[in-house]
Amino acid sequence: xxxxxxxxxxxxxxxxxxxxxxxxxxxxxxxxxxxxxxxxxxxxxxxxxxxxxxxxxxxxxxxxxxxxxxxxxxxxxxxxxxxxxxxxxxxxxxxxxxxxxxxxxxxxxxxxxxxxxxxxxxxxxxxxxxxxxxxxxxxxxxxxxxxxxxxxxxxxxxxxxxxxxxxxxxxxxxxxxxxxxxxxxxxxxxxxxxxxxxxxxxxxxxxxxxxxxxxxxxxxxxxxxxxxxxxxxxxxxxxxxxxxxxxxxxxxxxxxxxxxxxxxxxxxxxxxxxxxxxxxxxxxxxxxxxxxxxxxxxxxxxxxxxxxxxxxx
Numbered sequence: 001x002x003x004x005x006x007x008x009x010x011x012x013x014x015x016x017x018x019x020x021x022x023x024x025x026x027x028x029x030x031x032x033x034x035x036x037x038x039x040x041x042x043x044x045x046x047x048x049x050x051x052x053x054x055x056x057x058x059x060x061x062x063x064x065x066x067x068x069x070x071x072x073x074x075x076x077x078x079x080x081x082x083x084x085x086x087x088x089x090x091x092x093x094x095x096x097x098x099x100x101x102x103x104x105x106x107x108x109x110x111x112x113x114x115x116x117x118x119x120x121x122x123x124x125x126x127x128x129x130x131x132x133x134x135x136x137x138x139x140x141x142x143x144x145x146x147x148x149x150x151x152x153x154x155x156x157x158x159x160x161x162x163x164x165x166x167x168x169x170x171x172x173x174x175x176x177x178x179x180x181x182x183x184x185x186x187x188x189x190x191x192x193x194x195x196x197x198x199x200x201x202x203x204x205x206x207x208x209x210x211x212x213x214x215x216x217x218x219x220x221x222x223x224x225x226x227x228x229x230x231x232x233x234x235x236x237x238x239x240x241x242x243x244x245x246x247x248x249x250x251x252x253x254x255x256x257x258x259x260x261x262x263x264x265x266x267x268x269x270x271x272x273x274x275x276x277x278x279x280x281x282x283x284x285x286x287x288x289x290x291x292x293x294x295x296x297x298x299x300x301x302x303x304x305x306x307x308x309x310x311x312x313x
Contacts (some may be wrong), residue, residue, distance in 0.1 A: 009035055022026075040131075051072075051130055052103055053072065054074075055076075058075055060072050062071050063145050063149075065068055069130075071141060072124050073124065075110070076111050076119070083157055085157040087120055087309060088162035088163070088308065089149065090120055090201070091121045091123060091149060091164070091165045092122055092171070093123065093166070094106040094171050095169030095172070095174055095285075096171075098134070098223065099223075101127060102127075105168070107166075108195075109166065116128075116229060124141075125227060134186075134225050135225055135231055136185060136186035140186050140191070141290040142178055144167060146163070147192060149163060150163065150194055151197055164200070165178045165200055165201075168203040169204045169255065171205070172203055173207070173233060177203075179242050182238075197242045198242060198307055200241075201244070201303050203285060204285050205248075208233070208263065209224060209228060213256075233264065234266065237270075241270075243272070245274075245297065247259060247277045247286060248260035248276075248282075249281070249282025250278050253283060257278075
């Protein structure tokens with residue numbers, strides 16, 4: 001999903017721009033060093049991409065038994081967790097331009113909120129490099145994953161009315177779709193979330209994926225196919241949306257800042273709660289120098305929404 005101004009045919013600059021959108025190494029809260037643009041460029045041509053099946057500190061659960069590869073989610077439980085708990089949870093979707101990425105990019109978020117006493121969940125979903133799919137299937141997976149957590153809340157020890165959903169970049173686009181009642185093209189109504197998320201956490205999220213929002217970029221249109229408008233959140237928002245906190249760099253070269261402004265303005269105009277944090281001079285994702293500050297702001301926001309266990313407030 002590269003903006004037109006950064007795409008120069010087959011040039012190195014275009015490939016670097018594509019690489020920047022395909023990975024968001026700076027948006028994980030666990031502070032791991034980010035790769036250079038050239039390392040990311042090199043990884044674009046790595047044909048050994050595989051699907052992650054486990055993490056040592058997480059429970060692995062299958063939420064869609066697809067063939068030949070099921071879709072899994074990875075659940076990180078806080079200290080003292082019991083099946084009789086009814087804890088708040090956060091489901092967090094990784095970014096990668098709907099093209100690449102895996103839950104290794106979102107497990108850090110699950111670990112972070114588990115330290116806050118929540119249950120952290122990092123689902124996988126279909127991306128084009130691993131599954132040959134479009135963003136339409138990714139949206140369907142995100143909605144199905146959220147519904148699965150709702151339906152299995154008892155065994156997970158989750159309060160189904162206090163599920164927060166978040167995502168970085170393309171993952172933020174998916175998070176928005178878990179809060180929209182209408183099942184878009186490619187999604188099954190019976191797999192739609194039955195309960196709106198209690199809140200959303202969005203990092204550099206593309207809230208509008210229509211051609212006009214991207215200057216009719218041909219690569220963007222091709223990525224989504226004929227249903228590009230059907231899976232654009234901005235045009236499909238419910239009148240009542242969950243409270244949300246959004247972060248966006250005002251120098252983002254990948255998802256233009258004005259898209260975040262438009263999303264915020266529409267939410268506020270319909271009397272929804274939207275805390276919009278602009279990162280001055282920020283690019284795509286959360287820069288390292290904002291790691292602690294963004295974490296504190298998210299925690300404060302969740303406290304205000306009564307979405308943290310009382311013991312950690």
